[in-house]
Amino acid sequence: MQGVIVNGSDEVTGDAVILGVGHSARDIYYLLREHNIKMEPKEFAMGVRIEHPQPLINEIQYHSTEYSELPPASYNLSCQVGGRGVYSFCMCPGGIIIPASTAPDELVINGMSYSKRNSRYANSGFVVTVNEKDMDKYIDHYPLNGLKFQQEYEKIVYGNSNSSQSAPAQRMTDFVDGILSSSLPGTSYIPGVISAPLHEILPSFIGDNLREAFRVIDKKVRGYFTSEALILAGESRTSSPVRILRDPETFMHPEISGFFPAGEGAGFAGGIVSTGVDGENCAKAAARYILA
Ligand SMILES: Cc1cc2nc3c(=O)[nH]c(=O)nc-3n(C[C@H](O)[C@H](O)[C@H](O)COP(=O)(O)OP(=O)(O)OC[C@H]3O[C@@H](n4cnc5c(N)ncnc54)[C@H](O)[C@@H]3O)c2cc1C
Numbered sequence: 087m088q089g090v091i092v093n094g095s096d097e098v099t100g101d102a103v104i105l106g107v108g109h110s111a112r113d114i115y116y117l118l119r120e121h122n123i124k125m126e127p128k129e130f131a132m133g134v135r136i137e138h139p140q141p142l143i144n145e146i147q148y149h150s151t152e153y154s155e156l157p158p159a160s161y162n163l164s165c166q167v168g169g170r171g172v173y174s175f176c177m178c179p180g181g182i183i184i185p186a187s188t189a190p191d192e193l194v195i196n197g198m199s200y201s202k203r204n205s206r207y208a209n210s211g212f213v214v215t216v217n218e219k220d221m222d223k224y225i226d227h228y229p230l231n232g233l234k235f236q237q238e239y240e241k242i243v244y245g246n247s248n249s250s251q252s253a254p255a256q257r258m259t260d261f262v263d264g265i266l267s268s269s270l271p272g273t274s275y276i277p278g279v280i281s282a283p284l285h286e287i288l289p290s291f292i293g294d295n296l297r298e299a300f301r302v303i304d305k306k307v308r309g310y311f312t313s314e315a316l317i318l319a320g321e322s323r324t325s326s327p328v329r330i331l332r333d334p335e336t337f338m339h340p341e342i343s344g345f346f347p348a349g350e351g352a353g354f355a356g357g358i359v360s361t362g363v364d365g366e367n368c369a370k371a372a373a374r375y376i377l378a
Contacts, residue, residue, distance in 0.1 A: 088344045102372040106348040106365060109326035110188050112237075114351070115230055118330065124341060127221055127232040128329040128353045131175065132239055132322045133213035133292055134284065135195050136258065137273055138315045140180055143208040146309045158203045161210070163310075165302045170291075172299035175211035175324055182274035183209050183318060185251045192240035193247050194322055195275065207274045211321040214295045221327075232327030239289065243320040246282045254282030258315035261285050262297050271316050284319055329353030337371035346372050 088103040107114045118125060140158050145151055147159035158180035164173035176196070180203030186196035197209045216232065224231035224238070246254040253275055257267045264285045273279055285293055304311035330347035331340055332354065339345040348354070348368035355361040 101376045102344040104346045108351045124331045125229045130327045131213035131324045135318045135321045137209040140208045167295045167298045171215040177210035193244040214292045251277040252280045253318040255279035255318045256284045257313045259313040325356040326353040
């Protein structure tokens with residue numbers, strides 16, 4: 087019999103527990119660690135969000151200024167820099183950048199499109215792979231060392247936001263040239279932007295690899311690297327920085343019978359579809375366990 091205590095008081099018991107709290111439920115990761123429930127750090131990615139005028143992306147992608155019958159164009163860019171993946175993530179054509187922080191002294195942004203995709207802007211995350219070695223500085227927090235690094239990144243970004251949800255930002259070209267932007271282009275991000283030297287603020291492996299990636303991409307996708315594009319910090323919640331251990335056959339935690347870590351927060355999915363599939367697999371595995 088498994089039990090879950092809700093709001094610190096009501097206990098709900100059952101034959102199995104599926105844990106699907108998403109990758110931002112940090113309190114749950116700490117709770118699991120407190121109870122010595124085995125987890126491990128997992129590679130993830132962090133970086134910035136980039137916003138271009140949507141017409142500029144349309145012209146790049148459609149190779150024409152005549153595209154009025156076509157949907158707002160999207161893109162998917164990636165390259166390897168210094169052995170690391172640097173890639174666009176969650177591109178939102180005709181979309182907006184939104185605040186996504188989960189604590190008062192941290193700043194996180196994300197992107198979305200409404201169904202009409204009719205904003206004047208195109209935004210996308212642009213992120214660098216964070217590997218286990220990058221998390222070494224926070225090894226005292228094992229297995230939550232990646233989470234700690236992610237949290238510190240969000241605090242650094244907040245520290246450069248005048249203690250508000252306004253995002254520190256820089257023109258793309260100024261970021262690469264290492265110059266503070268004297269003016270910033272318009273943005274869809276409603277809390278607004280503050281000119282900041284992101285080339286100095288970001289952890290060096292993130293900033294350096296992004297700069298190099300933009301130089302590489304400039305050669306492949308003419309027009310993408312432009313002073314009209316705005317870089318906003320920070321994109322940090324791409325996927326879970328932690329994996330809750332799970333047996334590949336039974337989908338159960340190897341040490342706790344009847345406990346099924348599921349979805350993005352468990353570190354076995356990223357995005358809506360893979361999370362849905364993982365949830366279905368876990369539900370079937372739980373049913374098999376209960377009926378056995
Ligand atoms: C702005 C934005 C845009 C996105 N756009 C896309 C997209 O276009 N395509 C795509 O594939 N993916 C997108 N994603 C990612 C996608 O939303 C996630 O991959 C997916 O929702 C993960 O599903 P999940 O069930 O694992 O976690 P979640 O959807 O995060 O669900 C976890 C649930 O657990 C609840 N919870 C947390 N802690 C507790 C607790 N202690 N007790 C009870 N309940 C708790 C949360 O409130 C939440 O309802 C986007 C994400 C964001 C934030």
